[in-house]
Amino acid sequence: MATPATAPRLAMDDVRAFGKPFQAMVEWVGDLGFFSWRVAKAIFSRPFEGAEFLRQLDAIGAKSLPLIALAGAATGVVLSLQTRDSLTRFGAKSLLPAVIIFSLIKETGPIITGLIASGRVGAGIGAELGSMRVTEQIDAMEASGVDPVKFLAATRILACIVAMPLLTLAADFFGILLGWVACTLAEPMSLRLFLSNGLHGVTFSDLLPPTLKTAIFGLIIGVVSCFQGMRSHGGTEGVGRSATSSVVLSSLFIIVADILLVRLIIEFF
C-alpha cells in the first residue's frame, strides 16, 4: 500500500507511462511532416530524376497491373452474382449493369485498388528502403553527395501518385468486363446492351473525381512506406517491422482519406 509520501511519485510514474506513447506519436507525426516537406522540396527542385522515376513507375505501376486487374475482375464477378439476386427480388433486374458499373467506378474500383496497392507496393517499398537503411546503402548514397530523399523517396512517391489512377482505370475495366461475363453466363446479354444499359446516365463527374482521388491514395502509400522504410533500424527484424507498418498505416490512412474524399466529391461534384 502506498504511503502518503510515495503516492505522488506513483502518480507521476503513471503520467510518464501514459505520456511516453503519446510523446512517441507526436514525434512520429512531426518527423513525418518534416519528411513530407523534404520530399515536396525535392520533387520540385533540379535535377529531376527522370530515369529513376520511370523505373519506379514500371515497378509500382506496370508490375502491379496483373494483381489489380485480377482484383477488379473478381470484384466485378462478385458484384454481378450478389446483386442479381437482390435486384431480382425487387423486380429491378434490368438495373444490374448500371449497379455494377456505378458501384465499380464510383467506389469499389478505387478503394480496392488503393488497398491492394497498399499491400503490394507499400510492403515492397517499406522492405526495400528498410533493407537499404540497415545495410548502410542509404548512408552510402548520402556519403557520395546524393540526396536519398530525392533519389529514393521522391521518385517512388511520384510514381505512386501517377500509377494509382491508371491502375484504378484498369481495375474498373476488368471489373466491368468480368461483371458482364458473369451476367451473360447467368442470362445471355450482349456486351453492347450491357454497356448501353450500364453507362446510361454516367457522366465524367461520375468517373473522374473517384478515379483521381486515388492519386491521394498513391501519395499516402508513397509517403508512409518511404518514411517507414527510411527510418528502419534493428536489422532484419526492423525491416520486417517497416514493411508491416507501411501496409497497416497506409491502409488505415487510405480508409480514413476515402471517407473524407467521398464527402468532398459529393459536396463539389
Place this chain on the structure above:
Amino acid sequence: MENQTNIEPPIAVEGLRKSFGAQTVLDGLTFQLVAGQVTCVLGRSGTGKSVLLKLLIGIETPDAGSIRLEGRDISSATPKELNEARKKVGFLFQQSALYDSMTIEENVAFPLRRHTKLSDAECHDRVHQLLESVGMDGDVGKMPSDISGGMSKRVGLARALALEPTILMFDEPTAGLDPITAAEIAKLIVELRDQRHITSIVVTHDLHTARTIADRLIVLDGGKTLFDGTFEGRNESKDPFIAQFVKDAA
C-alpha cells in the same frame, strides 16, 4: 613557413560530442588529420569509431563541437554545401554497402553519373579503369549478391575513388576477410597514400592491418582519446589498455 601554417588540415575535429540517449559515445574528441597520412582509429567495440566516421561525413550530427572538412565547417553547412564537401571524400563502408539493385558497373558509375558530365562511353571507360586499379575487372555485369566479400570491398573502394577524392574513410576495411585478401586491401590503402597522396582515416580492430598501413594511431576509450601517436610510440604508453594492445600486436 608562414604559408604552411595557413594550410587547412584535411579534417579538423574539435570538442566533438555525441550521445545516443543516455549513452555518451564521443566525449569532447579533438584531433587533426595530416595530409597524405593514413590515420588508424582503434578502440573497443562500442567506443564510437564508426559513429566518428559518420559524423565526419555529416551523416550523423554532433551534439557539440566542430568538424572542418578542408577548412569548411560541416556542422553549420547547408545540405547543398555538405553535398559539395562530400564529393571530395570517398567512404568505404564495413559491409561495402553496394546498391543491391544495381550491377557492379552501375554501382561504380553511380557517383560519376550524378556528379560529372561524362558521356556513356567515357563513363564506361572510367568504371573499367577504376575497377582495374583495385584488381577487379571482367565481372562488371554481376550483381553485388553474386560476388565475394573481398570483391565487394574492392568494388566499394572503386566506387569511393570514382570522384577522385582527396580524403578516404574506411570503416573496418578488412573485417570478415581472409588474411590474404585483408593484406591485399591493406596494400591498396598504402598504394593510394603513396601514389595519389590521399589522406585516409581507417577505423579498424585489426592490429596487424593497423601496423602495416598506419602513419598514426588514435586509440579511443570512453569517448576520449587514450593515445595519439605513431605505432612505435604506443610502446611508451603506461595505460593498461594500450599495454594490452601492445601485447596483442606483438
